[in-house]
Amino acid sequence: MHIKDRTFIISGGASGLGLATVRDLHFHGGYISILDLHAENGIAIVRELGPERTIFFETDVTSTPSLQAAVDSTAAWIAQTAKPLGAIIPAAGVGNPGKLIDRHNEPISMAQLDFVLNINLRGVLDLIRLCLPHMTTTIPTAPDNERGVIIMVSSSAAFDGQPGQAAYAASKGAIRSLTLVLARDLAQYGIRAVSIAPSYFESNMTAQMSEKVRRSLEKVLEFPKRPGKGEDFARMVRGCVENVMLNGECIRLDGATRMPSKL
Incomplete structure (x- = not known):
């Protein structure tokens, strides 16, 4: 599918890997709808890239009404620009580590687990389901009658989760498992589904790591001997x-x- 003159909905698009993806797809001619909770960042990005092909909606991915409003507004924008929906990219995510039982024999709170699961899994499913009616009705493109693609963000934690990543690994493992199901469910519409599982990447999430954790992760890097960068991720999305x-x-x-x- 060509990027030029297609619309891309990207949640978590105002920072980190989502922002790198916004910039890359915009550079290659895409129209970008940015969904993010941080209005100041989102407004600044539209100012940076220009309002002709970018639009921002302040969105809480844990709230169905908030997501619905953003999707409806994006659909109205698509009607104005006549640039069909090409991809749904739910990139909003959090880490918030914690073991299920702490050193005082106290179980982790459900609020802490729900915080991660609601953003990393529920928010992904909710955004996809709300966007799909707008993608299944687009005109398919030759030669394969393709309508679009869903690109989700899993993690290396889906394969080799570390201590304290119970909620995070569960959410990212679910994304990994969801990928083939979506591909099979949506094949009849000419819609693909893939997920990307980055490991240690430079992002807002990893910026919160301690220096000890950072050094420990750098020791196990094979090649290249550096954390991944947003540009590496965006190139994979492309x-x-x-x-x-x-x-x-x-x-x-x-x-x-x-x-x-x-560690």
């Missing part, structure tokens, strides 16, 4: 958009890194 044979798969983007059981 490949997923453009290569119609990428479907139903969770793609590890980790430079052969395997996360250790202990």
Whole structure:
């Protein structure tokens, strides 16, 4: 699928890997609808890239009414621009580590678990389901009668989760498992589904790590000997958009890194 003159809905698009994706797809001619909770950042990005091909909606991905309003407003924008929906990219995510039982023999609170699951899993499913009626009705493109693609963000934690990542690994493992199901469910509409599983990448989430944790992760890097960058992730997203044979798969983007059981 060509990027130019297609619309891309990206949640979590005002920072981190989502923002890198916004910039890359915009550079290649895409129209970008940015959904994010941080209005100041979102407004600044539209100012940076220009309002002709970017639009921002302040959105809480844990709230169905908030997501519905953003999707409806994006659909109205698409009607104005006549640039059909090409991809749904739910990139909003959080880490918030914590073991299920702490050193005082106290179980983790459900509020802490729900915080991660509601953003990383519920928010992803909610955004996809609300966007799909707008994608299934677009005019398919030759030669494969493709209508669009869903690109989700999993994690290396879906394969080798570390201590304290119960909620995070569960949410990202669910995204990994969801990928083939979506590909099969949506094949009849000419819609693909893929997910990307980055490992240690420079992002707002990893910026909160302690120096000790950072050094420990850097020791297990194979090649390249550096954390991934937003541009690396965005390039993979672009490949997923453009290569119609990428479907139903969770793609590890980790430079052969395997996360250790202990830091």
